[in-house]
Amino acid sequence: MNESLLRELVPAVIGVLVRRGADFAAAEDAVQDALVEAVRGWPDDSPRDPKGWLVTVAWRKFLDAVRADASRRRREELVEAEPTPDLGTAVDDTLQLYFLCAHPSLTPASAVALTLRAVGGLTTRQIARAYLVPEATMAQRISRAKRTVSTVRFDQPGDVTTVLRVLYLVFNEGYSGDVDLAAEAIRLTRQLAARTNQEEVAGLLALMLLHHARRPARIGADGRLVPLAEQDRGLWNTRLISEGVDVLQAALARDRLGEFQAQAAIVALHADAQTVEETDWVQIVEWYDELVRLTDSPVARLNRAVAVGEADGPRAGLAALAGLDPSLPRHGAVVAYLHERDGDVVTAARLYAQAARSAPNIPERDHLMRQAARLNAQLRG
Amino acid sequence: MAKYLLLKHYRGAPAAVNDVPMDQWSQEEISAHMQYMNDFAARLEGTGEFVDGQALSPEGTFVRYDGEGRPPVTDGPFAETKDLIAGWMVIDVETYDRAIELAGELSAAPGAGGKPIHEWLEVRPFYGVQPTATE
Numbered sequence: 001m002n003e004s005l006l007r008e009l010v011p012a013v014i015g016v017l018v019r020r021g022a023d024f025a026a027a028e029d030a031v032q033d034a035l036v037e038a039v040r041g042w043p044d045d046s047p048r049d050p051k052g053w054l055v056t057v058a059w060r061k062f063l064d065a066v067r068a069d070a071s072r073r074r075r076e077e078l079v080e081a082e083p084t085p086d087l088g089t090a091v092d093d094t095l096q097l098y099f100l101c102a103h104p105s106l107t108p109a110s111a112v113a114l115t116l117r118a119v120g121g122l123t124t125r126q127i128a129r130a131y132l133v134p135e136a137t138m139a140q141r142i143s144r145a146k147r148t149v150s151t152v153r154f155d156q157p158g159d160v161t162t163v164l165r166v167l168y169l170v171f172n173e174g175y176s177g178d179v180d181l182a183a184e185a186i187r188l189t190r191q192l193a194a195r196t197n198q199e200e201v202a203g204l205l206a207l208m209l210l211h212h213a214r215r216p217a218r219i220g221a222d223g224r225l226v227p228l229a230e231q232d233r234g235l236w237n238t239r240l241i242s243e244g245v246d247v248l249q250a251a252l253a254r255d256r257l258g259e260f261q262a263q264a265a266i267v268a269l270h271a272d273a274q275t276v277e278e279t280d281w282v283q284i285v286e287w288y289d290e291l292v293r294l295t296d297s298p299v300a301r302l303n304r305a306v307a308v309g310e311a312d313g314p315r316a317g318l319a320a321l322a323g324l325d326p327s328l329p330r331h332g333a334v335v336a337y338l339h340e341r342d343g344d345v346v347t348a349a350r351l352y353a354q355a356a357r358s359a360p361n362i363p364e365r366d367h368l369m370r371q372a373a374r375l376n377a378q379l380r381g
Numbered sequence: 382m383a384k385y386l387l388l389k390h391y392r393g394a395p396a397a398v399n400d401v402p403m404d405q406w407s408q409e410e411i412s413a414h415m416q417y418m419n420d421f422a423a424r425l426e427g428t429g430e431f432v433d434g435q436a437l438s439p440e441g442t443f444v445r446y447d448g449e450g451r452p453p454v455t456d457g458p459f460a461e462t463k464d465l466i467a468g469w470m471v472i473d474v475e476t477y478d479r480a481i482e483l484a485g486e487l488s489a490a491p492g493a494g495g496k497p498i499h500e501w502l503e504v505r506p507f508y509g510v511q512p513t514a515t516e
Contacts, residue, residue: 222412223419353404357439365438370411372404 006038006050007121008191013054014118015093018154022062024100025146028118030062035121094119095195098188099158102166103149110145111166112173117142120184130179160196164204164260167192171208182212193247202251203261209244210267213237225367229276241271262291281311298328306334314341329360333368340375349375384432384473384507385480387487389500391439393464398499399492406493417490425472425483436468471507480504 010031017027034057038050047053101115113131116122122130128138171185189205217231226232248264266287273279288304291297301324309317317338324331332355340348352372359365403411425431443456459465470487474480484502492498 222416224412224415349404353402356404359438362436366411366415369403370408373406373408373411376405377407 003039004187006035006054008187009051009054010035010121011094011097011119013051013058014097015154016055017058017062019093020059022059023150024118024154025143025150026062026065027058028146030058030065031121032117032123033061034058036123092195094191096154096158098163098192099156099160100149100152100154101145102158102163103152104159104162105148105152106145108166108169110141110148111162112169113138113141114145114149115166115188116170116184120188122179122184126179130173130181160192160198160201163192164200168204168260171211182208182215186212199251199254199256200258200260202247203258203264206244206248206251207260207264207267209240209247210264210271213240213244213271219363223363224370225363227367228270233274236271241268244268245271257290257294259291259294262287262294266291279310281307285311298324302328302331302334306337309338309341314338318342330355330364332358333364336368336371340371345375345379349379382473382475383477383480383509384471385477385484386503386505386507387470387472387480387484388503388505389467389469390503391465391467393466394501394503397492397501399494399496400498400500401493403492410491410493410495413491413495418487421487421490422470425470430472430474430479430483432471432473434468434470437466439465439467441465477506480506 013034014024014027014031017030018024022030031054034054037057038046038054097119098115101118102111106114113127116127116130117124124139124142125135127142128135131138167185167189170181170188173181186205186208189201189208193201193205213236214228214231216237217233217235218226220226244264245268248261248268251261252265266284269280269284269287284307285304288300288307291300292304302321305317305320305324308320318335321331321335321338326332326335332351336348336351336355339351349372352368352375356365356368356372359368403414406414422431422434439459441459443459445454445456447454472480472483474483481504484504488500488502489497490500
């Protein structure tokens, strides 16, 4: 049994423990301990019923922990007194865990960490490495998060919007550490989509699949960022694209549009173009209009300006920037790009160099610096 | 083994020999520079001397406590004259001479015209740990 299959069982096993009377924090710890034992003890052949095995071992770990802690005697009595409830309850434990770990009382960083551990089954060390913080720091973040949600009732229906926001954050973290957070976010969103019937869950899943499909083309051999227009479209993963498009179409057909569906529709239109020239910019602008209407987000309006620049020309794109705060991330890069398209190479070179200085990450900084260098070389003749 | 911090400055260090801003380099020169930096870190990982390396954005602010109940004072983006750190690398090496040798190699990273930048890097020793047996 491989580790990822094992990890899929984690939320359901935590749910069983909670239903038997364990509190969430203790249940979560016990399941992590059981997981460690499983990874160590199941080298080749796994038990016939891996979930049953995990429940048994985790429950034993939980009882051990309770007994070891004298101050928890009261809870021990409670646990021993209560008969084991029926496991086949109507509520989906895994779904409940998603809600709990993305509870609105948690900060986004805490919700992300807790979700990756309790729903994703990752170890604290793996999460710490993925987010480039010391393990002790991440352990602290997770235990504080558990304390925060300790009074939340496990069977309360939650808000799927907050869950989606957490999963989107995990996806965007992407590529650092030894855990592929983008792939993990897709796995967790897929699992969520299988349990809910909401269009926006499908929208987010489609968005992730369509973005992920382009990943092999996004980074060049020398580690540099390859912009969409220059990507080798032959490297795009067509299987993921068609899955993403299918998921999106099924969601759109139900006519309850949301921001993730709109974003996915834009990415799908890019994916649909065999060459950059075939891109349907007019339709992309229409989807951006929807997105702006739904979110009123300045980021959406910034991206819309780029699309307008392609559909109606760079001057129209520059005009579409009116009213946006120039300190918005990537604003400078967009202005530089539109000026270059407009033929004003001198301004574009200056703005690219300026944008490089305020770039939010190193690949983008290097990319913008190269754009400045390219134009400056052109100006030197 | 002793740890050293190699500090690279955007400003505040004496000017490099080959002091041309990166946006005036050719794209190939930028690639060669990036490659050199990556190879350097990878090589130190290979020799077991690499500890950490980070690059910092040039945008920063000075902040000062201004007393109980008052918001902190900020001194806007760094003024042009102020020292500005671009990034660092921490190495763990046998000797001081080795630290100097590596800083020299890092300073030789290629810049404009493919020639070494000869930029000034600051080498700062970490305080060591007190040995358990001092006699």
